[in-house]
Amino acid sequence: MNNISKKRNISTIIILAIVLIVPGFLYIALNKIGSNQYLKLPIYGEKVLTGKMNRKMGREIPDTLYHHVPSLALVNAKGDPTPFLNSDTVVTVVHLFSAKDEGLSKTLLSNLKPVVDRFKNIQKVKFYSISLNEKELNVDIASIQQLYAKDYPNTWFIVRPDSSIFEYVQKNFLIDAHANPDDTYSFSNNYLLIDTEGRIRGFYDINQNKEMERLQDEIKVQLVEEARNNPLKVEKK
Secondary structure (H helix, E strand, O other): OOHHHHHHHHHHHHHHHHHHHOOOOOHHHEOOOOOOOEOOOOOOOOEEEEEEEEEEOOEEEEEEEEOOOOOOOEEOOOOOEEOOOOOOOOEEEEEEEOOOOOOHHHHHHHHHHHHHHHOOOOOOEEEEEEEOOOOOOHHHHHHHHHHHHOOOOOOEEEEEEOOOOHHHHHHHHOOOEEEOOOOOEEEOOEEEEEOOOOOEEEEEEOOOOOHHHHHHHHHHHHHHHHHHHOOOOOOOO
């Protein structure tokens, strides 16, 4: 068996594993079965051509610098540091909230729970609910954790920043967020999907029909892309 065949077989095994592990996998993830053409999610944000060319699978592809979301210092309900975008092996879903908000925040948290439950056993997928209030009380964060995420301690993280993040959110998440004069917060009703390279691959509006289904489907599509980009190595005997 030649190297090309081995690589294709390995990719097929990985994809089949994802299909089995993640219920309801959509075969739209494959544009053409048996070929190297797979569905890829868009990459959002500014793109800059470096002028260089990269050779991939026999083709010359322009080298591109994409918008990148940097890591952020976050803490959990115990005040302990919680890594965010520190790993190059994790696909991340993130949204904003405020512990005192009974409207949008409650909806975002409630609607995310079934998605988290679907992927709770997939170590490559993590979910973050980030409070906009850097002074949010630990007891309030703990209350949200207990209400929504207690069953997913290694998958879903209810956290707050250790300093103001409005500029960070607008510049890096590419969504709006600001404090109001009455000590409330206005912020986006979107979930973001971020790949292992820190690139935004999707926005999902809670107010649009079937967006949660699309989020689940596109997490799976992104997992396939990650598997394709990082194939397993076969040891030579």
